[in-house]
Amino acid sequence: MSREGGESGPRPGRIGIGLELDAVHFKILDVLRENGRISVAALAERVGISRANAYTRFEALRADGTIKRFTAEIDHVRAGLGITALIFVTVRQQMWRQFRAELARMPEVEYCAITTGQHDAMIQIRVSDVAEVHAMVTERLAGIPAVKATETVFILDEVLKRPYVLPSDHPRQQRRPAPDPSPADVPLGKMRFVGAAEGRAALRKE
Amino acid sequence: MSREGGESGPRPGRIGIGLELDAVHFKILDVLRENGRISVAALAERVGISRANAYTRFEALRADGTIKRFTAEIDHVRAGLGITALIFVTVRQQMWRQFRAELARMPEVEYCAITTGQHDAMIQIRVSDVAEVHAMVTERLAGIPAVKATETVFILDEVLKRPYVLPSDHPRQQRRPAPDPSPADVPLGKMRFVGAAEGRAALRKE
DNA sequence: GTTGAAATTAGTACGAA
DNA sequence: TTCGTACTAATTTCAAC
Numbered sequence: 001m002s003r004e005g006g007e008s009g010p011r012p013g014r015i016g017i018g019l020e021l022d023a024v025h026f027k028i029l030d031v032l033r034e035n036g037r038i039s040v041a042a043l044a045e046r047v048g049i050s051r052a053n054a055y056t057r058f059e060a061l062r063a064d065g066t067i068k069r070f071t072a073e074i075d076h077v078r079a080g081l082g083i084t085a086l087i088f089v090t091v092r093q094q095m096w097r098q099f100r101a102e103l104a105r106m107p108e109v110e111y112c113a114i115t116t117g118q119h120d121a122m123i124q125i126r127v128s129d130v131a132e133v134h135a136m137v138t139e140r141l142a143g144i145p146a147v148k149a150t151e152t153v154f155i156l157d158e159v160l161k162r163p164y165v166l167p168s169d170h171p172r173q174q175r176r177p178a179p180d181p182s183p184a185d186v187p188l189g190k191m192r193f194v195g196a197a198e199g200r201a202a203l204r205k206e
Numbered sequence: 207m208s209r210e211g212g213e214s215g216p217r218p219g220r221i222g223i224g225l226e227l228d229a230v231h232f233k234i235l236d237v238l239r240e241n242g243r244i245s246v247a248a249l250a251e252r253v254g255i256s257r258a259n260a261y262t263r264f265e266a267l268r269a270d271g272t273i274k275r276f277t278a279e280i281d282h283v284r285a286g287l288g289i290t291a292l293i294f295v296t297v298r299q300q301m302w303r304q305f306r307a308e309l310a311r312m313p314e315v316e317y318c319a320i321t322t323g324q325h326d327a328m329i330q331i332r333v334s335d336v337a338e339v340h341a342m343v344t345e346r347l348a349g350i351p352a353v354k355a356t357e358t359v360f361i362l363d364e365v366l367k368r369p370y371v372l373p374s375d376h377p378r379q380q381r382r383p384a385p386d387p388s389p390a391d392v393p394l395g396k397m398r399f400v401g402a403a404e405g406r407a408a409l410r411k412e
Numbered sequence: 413g414t415t416g417a418a419a420t421t422a423g424t425a426c427g428a429a
Numbered sequence: 430t431t432c433g434t435a436c437t438a439a440t441t442t443c444a445a446c
Contacts, residue, residue, distance in 0.1 A: 018284055019284070021284075021285065021286070026285075029278065029280055029285065032277075032278035033277045033278045033280060034275070034277065035275070035276060035277075036242045036243060036275075036276035036277045036278045037242060037243055037276040039421080039422065039423095040422075040423075041421080041422065041423090049431080049432090050431065050432045050433070051422095051423090051432090051433090052424090052425095052431070052432065052433080053430080053431055053432070055423075055424085056430085056431085064284065065281055065284060066280060066281050066284040066285060067278050067279070067280060067281075068279040068280065068281050069240070069241070069242075069278075069279045069369070070241060070242035070243040070276065070277070070278050070279070071238075071239050071240065071241075071242045071276070071277060071279055071369035071370070072235065072238035072239045072242045072273050072275075072276050072369075072370070073273070073274040073275045073276070073277055073370065074235055074239060074272060074273060074274065074370045074372070075271055075272050075273075075274050076370070076371070078224055078225070078227075078270065078271060078272040079227065079232075079235065079272060079372055079373060080227070080373040081371060081372070081373055084319075086319075086321065086328070100365055103365060103366060104366070107371065107375035107376055107377070108371060108375070108376060109366065109368070109371075110367070110368050110370065110371045111364075111366065111367050111368070112364070112365040112366045112367075113290075113292075113361045113362075113363065113364045113365065114361065114362045114363040114364075114365060115292065115359045115360065115361055115362065116359045116360045116362065117357075117359035117360075118359075121365070122292070125371075126371040127376075128373060137397050137399075138397060141397075142396045142397050147396065148396065149396050149397070149398065150396060150397050150398065151323075151398050151399075151400055152397075152398070152399050152400060153321045153322045153323035153324075153400050154321065154322045154323075155319045155320065155321055156319075156320040156321065156322065157319065157320040158317070158318070158319045158320075159306055159309060159318040159319065159320060159327070160309060160310070160315065160317065160318045161316070161317050161318075162315070162316050162317070163275070163277035163278075164277070164278070164279065164280040164282070164316065165282070165287060165313065165314060165315075165316045165331075165332040166280070166285055166287070167285060167286040167287055167334060169313035169314070170313055170314060170333075171313070190348045190353065190354065190355050190356065191343055191344055191347075191348050191355070191356050191358075192355065192356065192357050192358070193340075193343075193357075193358050194357055194358060194359050245422095245439080245440060245441090246440080246441075247439080247440055247441080248440095255413085255414090256413065256414045256415070257414090257415090257440090257441085258413070258414070258415085258442095258443095259413060259414075261441080261442085262413090
């Protein structure tokens with residue numbers, strides 16, 4: 001399976017290599033993200049395909065890596081980690097490897113992403129009290145040579161957390177390549193982009 | 207919210223109301239977050255308890271809300287949503303209700319958190335191309351009266367994403383309430399906290 | 413809280429459309 | 430490919446300890 005030539009229709013989940021996802025695949029993913037423990041038999045019924053087909057597609061999605069894993073969503077507050085904070089980190093260039101290595105040693109880090117903009121990375125941590133945030137930043141992060149500066153904000157409330165967004169959720173799946181650039185009704189002054197130019201070289205992941 | 211008075215022992219996951227989590231509960235959560243589809247029988251074996259016990263605790267964790275749900279982690283790139291961006295939003299005071307309502311109508315938003323600091327909220331979106339980010343910010347977000355300003359950064363790479371952090375991951379679970387404030391060896395100049403005070407001031411600049 | 417049964421359900425393999 | 434069925438293996442439930 002390789003490059004397809006002149007196709008006309010909107011091809012949902014085609015990313016060069018891997019499985020070509022159709023509507024049924026997305027339906028499966030949709031069911032699975034809201035109920036990761038559903039049996040394949042029940043899944044087949046909800047999607048409207050045979051059990052054998054469901055097993056085939058389920059396995060294909062798993063083998064392909066489209067489904068990375070199944071996990072339990074845990075209530076952090078009940079689990080004892082009621083404090084969530086974001087730490088924006090400026091990383092010294094060419095020390096990304098060290099930064100990443102140190103991150104792996106910090107269990108309180110739930111998420112880390114490399115970003116454009118003013119900072120180079122954003123990490124999200126879960127701890128049990130605010131003092132730990134301080135300890136985390138000063139004792140651990142600031143001690144890493146790769147870390148040039150940090151900026152910390154607290155998360156006061158998590159308004160929404162969707163179990164992974166799918167293209168099938170989006171209203172208009174087929175988009176025009178470059179829409180009419182005349183947003184006369186939009187107050188552009190409200191908006192500000194912080195692009196790669198301003199937040200330069202996070203790209204160089206070493 | 208019930209304040210607990212003079213407590214002595216360090217009780218891992220006690221949050222006033224709900225289940226009191228012990229080491230076995232955390233072990234269960236630990237297994238479940240890395241394999242949400244494991245059978246309870248296999249779970250019991252891995253945790254080292256009987257099946258009946260595993261069923262009881264499993265149900266209790268679910269009923270209690272400590273386990274919020276089970277979900278499939280999906281590869282966004284393979285699913286056709288290769289672009290991830292963060293949008294920091296400044297919200298007009300007393301228009302939060304509207305803001306939240308509008309958020310619910312945006313399927314490309316995966317996560318939204320209320321934060322301290324310069325902005326009021328951070329939202330993470332997943333879309334298929336960069337043009338959609340622009341469309342999202344200008345056509346949808348900027349059109350909401352509650353939105354005063356936005357700032358957008360792109361996520362270039364997601365370095366790590368842990369399936370929910372647990373207190374049992376942390377090395378020192380028992381912490382001293384207020385540690386010795388003498389970080390002589392820590393370069394404090396590196397660090398900067400952005401608290402609610404500073405953030406609130408930023409709100410009023412209209 | 414544990415073990416060991418029965419009942420149910422899940423997963424596999426196969427031929428047919 | 431997909432479906433339907435039969436077969437096998439595993440899980441869940443329920444009982445007594």
